[in-house]
Amino acid sequence: MHGPNPLETLKILTGEQAIDAYKALSDEHRRQILHALRARRMSTSELVEFLSAQDPEKEVKPQTVRYHIKELEKCGLVEQDGYEPAGNGDSHIMQKLWRATAENVFITTGNMDGLPTRNGYDLDKTLDIVATMKNLGLQFESEDEIREIADAMTLRDRIYLTGLERAKESLKEACEIDPALYVVFRRILSVVRLNQTDYEEYWKSSRKITDGLREAYRRGEGKNPRVY
Incomplete structure (x- = not known):
């Protein structure tokens, strides 16, 4: 020894x-x-x-x-x-x-494209996700309401994936970075690096999703969110 x-x-x-x-x-x-x-x-x-x-x-x-x-x-x-x-x-x-x-x-982040990324969903998959939320106590008024939220989720993810490629470009310029921070920065830069039109559309879609789900939650079995 x-x-x-x-x-x-x-x-x-x-x-x-x-x-x-x-x-x-x-x-x-x-x-x-x-x-x-x-x-x-x-x-x-x-x-x-x-x-x-x-x-x-x-x-x-x-x-x-x-x-x-x-x-x-x-x-x-x-x-x-x-x-x-x-x-x-x-x-x-x-x-x-x-x-x-x-x-x-x-x-080093020069070649880290193999890290897991958030995947976009097609419309059918997104519809399944939203419909499954019914089991969590959310109550939707119609199938049209579900489809509108699903459309917004699909659009938001498509815009996000566009920004993701630009985020990777930015991070390749960084020589060394903690892997946990790499994932955080990649997510932030995926939104920050969008052009102005996509940036506004991303947040518009996000607001439509969260507002729709919040209302469905309040209608359903879940306890209504407190207002502060």
């Missing part, structure tokens, strides 16, 4: 590795594992104990932790760093030790 190697101060991920890292870190347990492995080397059994202590009501299985480690390893966030005897240290069975690859990780 050898001593721990020093961690890199900074690791920059790009391309497919950056996309894989973003997806891997969407899981809370993986974020907790990465945080723990920045502090010190740990075995799978130690990570099981660590995660179990975070939420005693949830069962954490070793095979689940091993899977999370492999997903983090695939995108370069953790790596194996030696072995140690299992149990109390007196076993002849050796277990792997894991550690984070760096103290800080930056994900």
Whole structure:
């Protein structure tokens, strides 16, 4: 067994590795594992104990932790760093030790088009979504009302997807950005970068959707929103 190697101060991920890292870190347990492995080397059994202590009501299985480690390893966030005897240290069975690859990780945005995006819906799908809202206590006066809201949702999403392409162009100019902030900025810029006509139409459609759904909610079984 050898001593721990020093961690890199900074690791920059790009391309497919950056996309894989973003997806891997969407899981809370993986974020907790990465945080723990920045502090010190740990075995799978130690990570099981660590995660179990975070939420005693949830069962954490070793095979689940091993899977999370492999997903983090695939995108370069953790790596194996030696072995140690299992149990109390007196076993002849050796277990792997894991550690984070760096103290800080930056994900570059130059090629992050593979990140999940909000998908637009066609009219039929949107009609299904609005109609399903009836089960949530919303009461619509007619099929025409449902169709009007569905049309507005379809238009708004189509405009949003136009702005999304422009947002990606803007974000490619940023060298380094936290993946969570990347998603936030992408959503904001998808609206901000619309031309004036589309910008006004986007908010007009949004207001039509929310006003329509609010009225349907007040008519239905749901408790009326308070007026402040």
